Amino acid sequence: MRNFWCLFFTVWPIVAVGTFVIAPAMGWWFPTDAYSTLGQQIDDLFYLILTIVGVVFIGTHIALGYTLWKGSQDPNRRSWFTHGSHTLEVIWTIVPAGILLFIALYQMDVWRMYRVQSAFPEDLLEVAEVTARQFEWRIRYPAPGRPLQLKPQKGDVYAVNDLHVPVNRPVLIQLRTMDVQHSFFVPSLRVKQDALPGQVIPVWFEVTKPGIYDLTCAELCGWGHYKMRGRVVAEAEEDFRAYLQRLAAEQAYDGVTPIETALSHAEKRQNEE
Amino acid sequence: MAAQAGAHAAGQHGHGEHAHELSFVRKYIFSTDHKVIGIQFLITTLLMLMVGGALALGVRWQIAYSWQTMPIVGKWLFGEQGGQISPEFYTMLFTMHATVMIFLVIIPILAGAFGNFLIPLMIGADDMAFPTLNMLSYWFMWPAIICFGLSFLFDGGPAAGWTSYPVLSAIAEAAPGSGMAQTMWLLGLTFVGVSSMMGSVNYMTTIINMRAPGMTLFRMPLTIWGMFITAILQAFALPVLTAAGFMLLFDRLPFSIHSCFFIPNDLIINNAEPTVGGGQPLLWQHLFWFYSHPAVYIMLLPAMGMVSDMLAAMVRKPIFGYRPMVYSMAAIAGLGFIVWGHHMFTSGMNPALGMTFMTSTIMIALPSAVKVFNWIGTIWGGKVRFNTVTLNCIAFVTMFIVGGLSGIFMAAVPVDIYIHDTYFIVAHFHYVLFGATLFGVFGAIHYWFPKMFGRMMNETLGKWHFLLSFIGFNGAFFPMHLLGIAGFPRRYAEPWIHPYLEHLLPMNRFITISAIVMGFAQFLLLANFAYSMFRGPKVGRNPWKANTLEWFAPSPPGHGNFDVQPVVFRGPYEYSSPLVKDRDYLMQTEYLPRREERPTEQPQPQPA
Incomplete structure (x- = not known):
């Protein structure tokens, strides 16, 4: 035995x-x-x-x-008598x-x-503000060609659960939450940061390979914690810009004016402001 | 005073007559005898262990067989929903599993059960310094159990995790269980705190004031050192948690003072009115972990001490490096107060703190490593007999090695960015709390059972229990390291909606089956416990031929513990001493004539 x-x-x-x-x-x-x-x-x-x-x-x-x-070999042995060794x-x-x-x-x-x-890369592109809420990720991009502002602006472009970023350059998202704590977790990018109520936390990363990566929540945020599923789409910079343009146009579409016209109107309005 | 009275009673009347004066209620229910209280704690916590285990099996079932009817209880609990549980029920399951296991099992089984039973016996006192306070510390567990129990009845139970991070736990709209259930949970937490605090004050006082003649601090068994350091940790850390609990209660209660310690401005939760406040949810995390990290050591140090005692007795060899063992426990306790931030690396606290807490956390691995080396050193050159106690102690050591080493991954902040809140951490703390502490406790139950009831536990059942627990445990928790590396987040009711996790389903089924084996193995322990209490073979005072004072008392000891006041002549680990040739133990109480009065003898050569 x-x-x-x-x-x-x-x-x-x-x-x-x-x-x-x-x-x-x-x-x-x-x-x-x-x-x-x-x-x-x-x-x-x-x-x-x-x-x-x-x-x-x-x-x-x-x-x-x-x-x-x-x-355990010899049941009759007597143990060594030692109190240790300095x-x-x-x-x-x-x-x-x-x-x-x-x-x-x-x-x-x-x-x-x-x-x-202070140690962040210098050529960071502030790509979007990501606002977590029960149970989704809301993304606010600045209007195409504009810098991201802390407060929502008129021409901002919105998306849900779908974050697009350019590949091969360091990008920064401003992470916040509307309600409880959440955590922005992209396993393939090894990025994780909690979203903290009342604070805006900058998170940067540089994707090295174009692709679609899972975005999940890693901080218990309620009964639907498990289904806070989003994605991060990393694409070439021109594709990223085209995506933003298209999104902005869709958002400005009033159902009557052709999308291209609506988009140029939106740009015009922005320039006047 | 108390010691004198006890010695008086023991000397003049004998313990039987003393006990005779007490009614049944005073003797077995509202008893002030530390041994009865210890056994009350032990039986209560063992029953709670089964409750917590059942909750864990519920968690495991949902992960491996999402939304399928739970065996046995599913139809009864969720008949109306076709046997399918709800996600909020799942969050309640893991919240209450952790709550029950931490606050109603591990902390009270170590400090409450073994602390109570062993401290006076091992230091040669007749009882605790404050026997009535001691009784209250047990009976304050019950309001806690009732509060936690009631919390199940409100809106399906608290569901903010055992860490109860506000804002989730602070605002009723945030989660189904964040209403009355969370309030009851916080009240339960307060009662557990009161109970622990009463114990801790008592232990400190008893150990400082009531040691037998000759029992200097460095002649105390390591169990007592573990209990002593734990009591100090409790006394300093617990008030912070209690205060934080009250702050959260003030934030929550609709009829109270509407404070906002943890609630920031302008949160829109579940489409309710925006919050008004100016609080900071991070504050809770700091306060909570300021208690709950030392609590990890509260849940570990007594077990470390007990395993040291058992291991030395089982291998018939002095503990290797007694003083380093004491110092390393003190170092763990001291460092334990400045590492809480490692739970918050990704929380958004000041990044400079990340570096500080990483360094202190990684350094706490050092005293832990020293302890492991000393345990292996203790076994080295000893006579190993594989009985249930030895097996559980070795399991403690090897599981603690795994738990300690996996901690280094998470202490390193950059790596923690990735594995934080994944199953890696679940694996890690189960290796420490179950793998180490609970196996230590299993060993301790078998080891001190003869002193508690005067009867031995059954060896065959004990070994089967060990074997099934060990295999079940490792089958359940070792693969979780790999789940963590695969980025599998904790606390997901249904992970399988995420494509990158789909291929891990078979592994999760394996984990669940292992957990079920481990869970049912615990019935062997209960059966063995209940059977041996009445039918186990009777033993004398010192069945293990151990050195410490409790084996000097009768088994079971009567009221007042010792029939003769013990006097201590040496340290607790003089096994295989060359001073006695005919046996391999030398009790702390045994008087040997001075060297010049003894026949001359050569000391045995020491190992290199």
Whole structure:
């Protein structure tokens, strides 16, 4: 029986490590590669920690398995009489301390770029204001060719659950909420930021690959939390501009005037203001 | 005073006669005896464990078999809706699962049950410093249980998560359960707080003032150190939560003072009138986590202490690095007060705080690592017998390693951006709270059961319970790490409407089946507990041949605990001491003649 238990406590970490080894091949891994510049760095940091943690996990479990096996072999043995070892304590305090401090310091830079406004890229395009509400994402773009203002403007263009951004350039969204907390989470871009009632939070990212990415809510916001599904469409800059133009025209369409005329009227009105 | 009175009673009348004076109600229901209160706590929390587990199975069922009729209870609860639950019922399920497990199981089973039962016994006192306060600390659990229970009846139960973040929890229109149910929940929380606070004051006073002669601080068993540090944590952290709870109540109640601590201006919630306020919802998160992060250590340190004691007794070897173990517990507690912000990395707080809290959080892994190394060091060179207690203790160590290591991912802010609020965190805290703490508690139940009832628990049942729990637990929670890496968000009633998650359905079914196995395995524990209470083989004072003072008392100890006042001569871990050749333990109370009066003997060589 004692060998069974030794085996038991040896097999489980092997199964655990094995699960992680086959996970990427089984699709139990990141939904896609990271398609944003910071996302790629986040993944690199993740793999760094995974390596360190993996080594520690395997090491401690080898030690544990060995001591268990060794200690259970002779039922008549008398245990060592020792209260510990000062040298060992010092070693296993200082070495992990160094590793942990390294992990902490090594992470700082990505966090700074992600959240500290003075470290944001300089050529940020303020693309839209995203307002979360139970249970949808409301998007307000500035009128084509105009900068985004804090307060809604007359020519602003609105959309729901469908955020378009140009690819290969850093874009910024102003994140806010109409009611409770929500969280703007785009798994493929590795972006997550809570929307906080009463505050506007700038979130930037640079998509590196055109595509359609899922947008979900990651902060409990009520019974319909799970269905706050939107998407982020990353497309070439000219496609993005064309999309905005089309959206603006649709919005200005009064049902009578041809869309193109309505659009030019809308632009004219804006210019007069 | 109390100690003298106890010694007097024990010395002159014997405990049987003393107990005889008490009526049944005073002896078993409104008892002031710390052992009875401890057992009351234990039985209550074990029943609550089953309630919390049932809620968890409800959560798991909905994720793996969304909207399908729940087995057994589905037809009864949701007959009118064709057996289909509602999303708000699902949010209630996970809210109440966490509430019950944290506030009614883990905290009271450690501090309430084992703290109460063990503290006076292990330090050689006849009872707690304030026995009546102790009794009240148990009976204040019941208003909490009643409030939490009533909250189910209003609008389907509170549904803002156990963290109850305002604005969701502050405004009745925000969620179906944010009306009266949330109010009852907050009242329940306050009562639990009162109960814990009474316990904590009592434990601190008892440990400081009522130790037996010779029981210096550094001769205390690590269990007592764990309980002591926990009591300090409770005393300093809990008032903040209680205050925050009242602030939220003031914000909520329609007939109260209409404060707005947490409600900002101009929110339009569910098409209601815009809010009027100037509050800040982040304030709640800070206050809440200022308590609830230390609470994680409140839910862990006593178990760490108990496992240290059990492990040393089981491998017949002194604990490796006793003082480093104490210091690391103190370090965890100290650092535990300055890491709460890691729950809020994505919350929108000042980004500079993200860096500060990351550093302190990552550094808290250090004392945890030291403890793990010392546990392995304790087993190293010991005599290992795989009984139920040992198995659960080893499970504690290995599960704690997983839980500790997975914490590093989330402590690192950039990585946390991605895995925050995904199943990775669900895996992490279940590894710490269930994998570590609860396996430690399972071990502790088997280990101290003979002292509680004078009978052993059944080994075969114990091992089956361990095996099924361990396999079920890992089957349920290990894959959740991978779900988290796949970006699977928590608290989704139906994740399958998101195409990027669809392929994870089989894994979730596997998790649910494992959870069901684990859940039903707990009936083995209850059965074993109930059976052994009356039918287990009787034991003497010291069935484990352990060193600490509780094994010096009769099993079960009578009122006043000790028939002879214990006097302490040494530390608690002198197993396999070369001072005694004929046995491998040396009790704290045992007097040995001085060295020059003993036949000379060579100390055994120490391992490298």
